[in-house]
Amino acid sequence: MTDQSPTPHQPRPTVGVHFKCCNVYVNIYQNHAGTAYAGHCPRCTARIEIPIVKQGGSASRFFTGS
Structure with a gap:
């Protein structure tokens, strides 16, 4: 179990x-x-997965998917 669970x-x-x-x-x-944030577009069901990395990651809480 990870510390962030x-x-x-x-x-x-x-x-x-x-x-x-x-x-x-x-x-x-x-x-x-x-290990990641995962979801899909509610209209066309396009999938997205944003991996969680320990080093060199992003502090952003907002992303753009295609």
């Missing part, structure tokens, strides 16, 4: 994603393994 009383971490394909904004959630 949510407890039953904490919500799962999210990041915001703007899907350019359908011009929609959604929050995607951290996967249960704590």
Whole structure:
């Protein structure tokens, strides 16, 4: 279990994603393994996965998908 895993009383971490394909904004959630944020466009179901890296990662909480 990783240090960032949510407890039953904490919500799962999210990041915001703007899907350019359908011009929609959604929050995607951290996967249960704590290795990535994964989700899909609610209109066309285009998938996105943003890996979580220890070094050299991004501090951004907002991303753009295609």
